[in-house]
Amino acid sequence: MFGKHLYHRMVRKYVAYFGTLFNNVEVRRYDKDGSIIGRIRVPISFASKDYYRQRLVADPELARQASQMLPRMGFMMSGMAYDVSRKMNPLHNYVSRDSAGKVITMAHNIPYDLSFELHIWCKMSEDGQQILEQILPNFHPDFTASLKLVRDMNLSMDVPLILDSVSSDDTYENSPDGTRVIIWTLTFTMKAYFFPGVTDPGGTLIKHVDLHLGTGGRGEGFQSNLEIKPSPATATPFEPYTIDVDQNFFDAPMHFNPITCEPQLDPYEG
Numbered sequence: 271m272f273g274k275h276l277y278h279r280m281v282r283k284y285v286a287y288f289g290t291l292f293n294n295v296e297v298r299r300y301d302k303d304g305s306i307i308g309r310i311r312v313p314i315s316f317a318s319k320d321y322y323r324q325r326l327v328a329d330p331e332l333a334r335q336a337s338q339m340l341p342r343m344g345f346m347m348s349g350m351a352y353d354v355s356r357k358m359n360p361l362h363n364y365v366s367r368d369s370a371g372k373v374i375t376m377a378h379n380i381p382y383d384l385s386f387e388l389h390i391w392c393k394m395s396e397d398g399q400q401i402l403e404q405i406l407p408n409f410h411p412d413f414t415a416s417l418k419l420v421r422d423m424n425l426s427m428d429v430p431l432i433l434d435s436v437s438s439d440d441t442y443e444n445s446p447d448g449t450r451v452i453i454w455t456l457t458f459t460m461k462a463y464f465f466p467g468v469t470d471p472g473g474t475l476i477k478h479v480d481l482h483l484g485t486g487g488r489g490e491g492f493q494s495n496l497e498i499k500p501s502p503a504t505a506t507p508f509e510p511y512t513i514d515v516d517q518n519f520f521d522a523p524m525h526f527n528p529i530t531c532e533p534q535l536d537p538y539e540g
Contacts, residue, residue, distance in 0.1 A: 276467045278420055281347070284462050287417060287429065288386050289314060289345060297341055297400050310341070312390075312401060317344030319389045319455060340451070341392035341401065349385040356381035356461070365507040366423045373507065375471050376423050379463040386431075390454040398454050402436070405456070409433035422468045430461045477503065494519045 292314050299308035321344060358378040368374050388405075392398045412432040419425055439453045481496040497516045505511035 274467065278465055280419065280462070280464050283417065283419065284384055284429070284460060285316070285347060287415065288347075288431070288458070288460065289316070291413070291431070292343060292345070292388060292405065295343070295401055295404050297397050312341050312343055314343040314345065316346060317389070318346055319344075319387065319453060341390065341397040343388060343390050343401070345386060345388045347384055348387050350382050350462075351385075353381040353383045353461070364420075364423050364425060366425070367508070368422070373471065373475070374422070374468050376420065376425075376468045377466045379427075379465050382462050382464055384460040384462045386458040386460060388456040388458065390456075392452050392454075393450060395452055398438070398452050402454065406433070406436070419463065420465050420468070425465075427463060429463075432459045432461070433457075434459055475507070 295312045295314075297310045297312055298306050299310070301307050358381075360378060362378040364376045364378075366374055366376075390398055390401050392401070409432070411434075412430045414428050414430045416426050417429050419427055419429075434457045437455050439455070440450070477500055479496075479498040481498070483494045483496060495518050497518075499514055500511045501514045502511065
């Protein structure tokens with residue numbers, strides 16, 4: 271089960287996707303007439319909710335510079351859970367070609383819900399309101415993007431990101447030096463997928479299946495045969511095709527002749 275190295279960089283891709291969504295948020299400063307006098311691009315980093323609050327408490331000099339340091343945002347992935355509601359048919363496989371044109375396959379995906387938190391730190395309540403109004407209208411309640419998840423398979427999938435909740439915390443009352451930091455916390459659920467390894471199936475592509483069906487035991491013959499094949503017969507897994515199913519019923523039990531590959535009344539004696 272384990273021992274074969276597998277690394278599609280899935281978590282890294284999902285974290286980058288989440289952080290990229292919020293890397294172009296801006297806060298504007300206005301004068302008393304409502305004219306814009308300044309623009310601040312809000313920085314974002316991978317950090318926990320208490321990261322900057324702890325830094326401000328531990329460093330008085332930094333606390334005095336908080337007005338220049340804030341607003342800013344941080345995010346983190348807080349957990350993951352298997353999502354049984356999105357479980358796929360285990361017989362489903364992905365099929366593609368490698369750079370040399372050879373057919374490669376990969377088993378079905380494994381659905382997981384990833385939990386993310388986005389934290390907004392600010393000194394002034396209006397900064398937080400500006401940031402929220404740039405984020406919230408994009409989630410109703412989800413935002414979906416198409417991500418290229420497995421490069422070897424050239425596989426892209428839609429990955430919804432759902433906004434679950436929004437809450438705020440004003441640290442002024444609990445701050446020993448009176449430093450005020452308003453923290454907004456937004457929680458999200460990402461409908462993500464993980465994937466097994468890419469394999470070379472080898473062998474020959476099966477294009478013709480002939481099933482012999484009967485109600486008796488072994489050696490008692492069969493009453494019908496089921497023939498399954500693609501149309502057109504020259505189709506590949508990468509071209510449009512349909513499946514033709516042809517079933518024949520016999521008046522008497524039939525037996526299979528391995529030489530002619532045809533049914534016959536009498537048992538074959540080779």
